[in-house]
Amino acid sequence: MSAMDDIAAMLGPRLSRGASVCEQHGRSEAHYALAPPDAVAFPETPEEVAAIVRACAADGTPVTAYGTGTSLEGQHLAIRGGISLDLSRMDRVLAVNAEDLNAVVQPGVTRTRLNEELRATGLFFPVDPGADASLGGMAATRASGTTAVRYGTMRENVLALQAVMADGSIIRTGSQARKSSAGYDLTHLLVGSEGTLGILTELTLRLHPLPEAVAAATCRFPTVADAVNCVILVIQSAIPMARIELVDEMMVRGFNLHSGTDLPEKPHLFLEFHGAPTAVAEQAAAFREIAAEFGVAGWQDATTTEARSALWAMRHNAHYATGALEPGKRTLATDVCVPISTLAEAVVEAQDLARTMGLTSAIVGHVGDGNFHCGVRVNPEDAAEMARVLDFSGRLAETALRLGGTVTGEHGIGLGKQKYMAAEHGPALAWMRAIKAAWDPANILNPGKMLPPES
């Protein structure tokens, strides 16, 4: 009997081979081609995940984990067929340990669902990649987003894991304690492994007390270099920014077209301050003092909850707003992250390069971390244009590596960034391959992702 028959017998209607379900799981929000699996499994327990993986291990069927399908480098695409393991039914919040500032969740819980469940506790889960992604997917891709500058990424906020390994065994990593020196750090090895080393079936996440006061604001600068140099000085001054997001001229135009706003088409910073009321006021004042040196103008406070929500909803819609700049195409998002001292150089270089290459590119950036995205419009069916956009992306990656940075701050490797793995990691890549070979010798877990083919 094949793996597929075994799994069908076990799951009944929760294994779907229908074309529309398979297509839906083979689709990407980014520019990647449709890559439907042979079937989609909807397990409800870690034990079912383990049984599915065991069946797949028996005959080498690929298993690709699927959360909400919002990954931007094709991580969830079943490019070699096999099973798409849809974890959306494993969506229970198993425990909220308010006293220990953590929560235990199944991988299919989304970040907004968790925060709804936390509403009565005075705690929240801060990591916010924009999309309402599943927490399992966020851990698997080492996601971050607008609040990482203050609260860290998934790297800092996943404390412990349960995972199903390539032979179907179930392991636990980490503990409920805040720190440990016991053995190899398998939690961090699994976080960011994009489903290639194990399937995450339970996560213990760090929670944070809701800030007493929150203040948001927008402001603009004469040039993008002014805005970024302001950010650099703010971070170096240790003002504990909760959010500090760059929006360049072109992105402002996209927002205006998409949301009907009429922001001046100048580089903006979108800001948020968290803390005690006096501390928030002090932070904002300290920020404005530094910003004044860089020609800040048009300061707009977003004081009400509604104004703040509208502000961040606009920011989160950047991916779609970019579409308004050149309708009828897809958006390819670059994702380099550089040492903050080199950020102005990298951003200006990216703008100049897009202009030189005649590309429609809008920049948003988690600039407090040195991370920024160019959303570049492209028609994936136009091979010449696609090549040009990939060349642009590649040149940004080279710049990031030259400046001591990384080719991906938060979107991950997936399919699109494999070609830079050797350049970024050098001899270390071989040691990554050795882990993959030791843990998944038959290469059934998300095959063809992250690690480039050996030449």
Add this chain to the structure above:
Amino acid sequence: MSAMDDIAAMLGPRLSRGASVCEQHGRSEAHYALAPPDAVAFPETPEEVAAIVRACAADGTPVTAYGTGTSLEGQHLAIRGGISLDLSRMDRVLAVNAEDLNAVVQPGVTRTRLNEELRATGLFFPVDPGADASLGGMAATRASGTTAVRYGTMRENVLALQAVMADGSIIRTGSQARKSSAGYDLTHLLVGSEGTLGILTELTLRLHPLPEAVAAATCRFPTVADAVNCVILVIQSAIPMARIELVDEMMVRGFNLHSGTDLPEKPHLFLEFHGAPTAVAEQAAAFREIAAEFGVAGWQDATTTEARSALWAMRHNAHYATGALEPGKRTLATDVCVPISTLAEAVVEAQDLARTMGLTSAIVGHVGDGNFHCGVRVNPEDAAEMARVLDFSGRLAETALRLGGTVTGEHGIGLGKQKYMAAEHGPALAWMRAIKAAWDPANILNPGKMLPPES
């Protein structure tokens, strides 16, 4: 030619086979028996480290990295002979990137040396395990200490590494960017691997701005449960404590005997607050309001730099002060870490158990992290007493695991904690072994450490 001859030819007098040098490198501050290597190598460059490891790989000679010899679980002991790789000559601070809040150091730089070099920058490296350990050793053992509650452990403060692997190849992990989603997180895999996966030859460390104001204080409580319950509420209230250390009645007696102080023999908390002057005052006030609910008394501010230094010097001498309680023996330090909600239960249980078993045990604890140490006096030559103390330690480990914690918060596994690895990690232990086997198939890197023998 043997590895030893090769290395002697390469290093000349920097390979020492002298009995006194070998004995010095085979000695532990803890209760472990002398375990001298066959020779001590003093490399000066990563390339020399690589050449030494290559030579050892050729004939299976063990290589055990050595920093300052202050590890507490025998990590640095060459229990199977071979080479002790003393990294103390690799002691250069290679770069201080103040704008990016990081420094690049060789592994032999000690934490106080780094902080001396940083004096003019307004930045500091906060991780403080007490001993003036080498930064390479601190990373290898995932060290933490009194300031981890605020600034994190080595896990949070090592950004990138250079390491020599078991075949002598040199790799780099991480980048100078603050975050990345590019590939497996080898940095975190090497941090805490106790020299069993690679030899750390360069570290990029996160720096933090020196706080504008620092205030320290001591206070006492009627019972240890009162003190710990106060800590729990303080942490849950998100007061950003820089240090919050428990000192139990017995430890106070040790300090009084060792330092000539006359603190009342009651449970104490030693505190430090960092921030802007107003914030520090607010934090201290918020702390005292909570502490009042738990019967706090004897508040003593340590306002001057000298008073603060004296306070933390006393705390850092806990290992030696414990000796004053029962001279002529060694101290075995336990190191469990539990979820903070269970901390009072764990500490009270540890005190009761020591009393019941008739052991001299003094407690100090980084209680903001849920981590505490019982310093138990023992004569290692008295087999019955040693067995009793190890039984005590084992029962604390069981308690920690029952409460969802870890058998070692910061001292690591080394020799002494291997017996708990299976209980703490369960099936995950096999996956740790698989990494070790893949990366160091001949088992030359610190053999006999961390991973227990397979039964």
